[in-house]
Amino acid sequence: MAKHRLTWPWWRRWRIIATVPSVYDTPEHLRRKQAIIVGTATSPKWLVFDCPCRQRHRVMVNLNPDRRPRWTVVKSSPLTLTPSVDETLPGSRCHYIIRNGHLHWA
Numbered sequence: 001m002a003k004h005r006l007t008w009p010w011w012r013r014w015r016i017i018a019t020v021p022s023v024y025d026t027p028e029h030l031r032r033k034q035a036i037i038v039g040t041a042t043s044p045k046w047l048v049f050d051c052p053c054r055q056r057h058r059v060m061v062n063l064n065p066d067r068r069p070r071w072t073v074v075k076s077s078p079l080t081l082t083p084s085v086d087e088t089l090p091g092s093r094c095h096y097i098i099r100n101g102h103l104h105w106a
Contacts, residue, residue: 013078013101016047023048023060033101035079039063047073047081052103053094061085075100 012033019037020026023046026036030050039045044063050056061071061081074080078101086095086106095106 014049014098014103015077015079015101016073019044029056033103037063037073044073047071051087051094052096053092055089055092057089059085059087078102 014033014035016037017030017034019039019041021038021040023038026038026048030036030048032050032052035047035049037044037046038048038060047061047063049059051059062069063071063073071085072082074082079098080100081098084095084097084106087093097104097106
């Protein structure tokens, strides 16, 4: 009988795995469905993660309420982020919502 892996990436939900003081403290690559807050727990500045598209480019969304545009982390584990993330890159567009740890392409 085959052994089943319990770490299948398709069932894991998006979540925040750490808070770091500076963007320079974020790892070069993050595992799928993992995000990091830059700043402090009481004053977050950025949410950093690798895009779920095939290119896996780095995404940084602003969490600072004094700057626009800004996003809000409604829940951290599983992650809910509002509003949607919409990025246009040369030759592609990534538009999605992360709600209750699940990604929904728009």
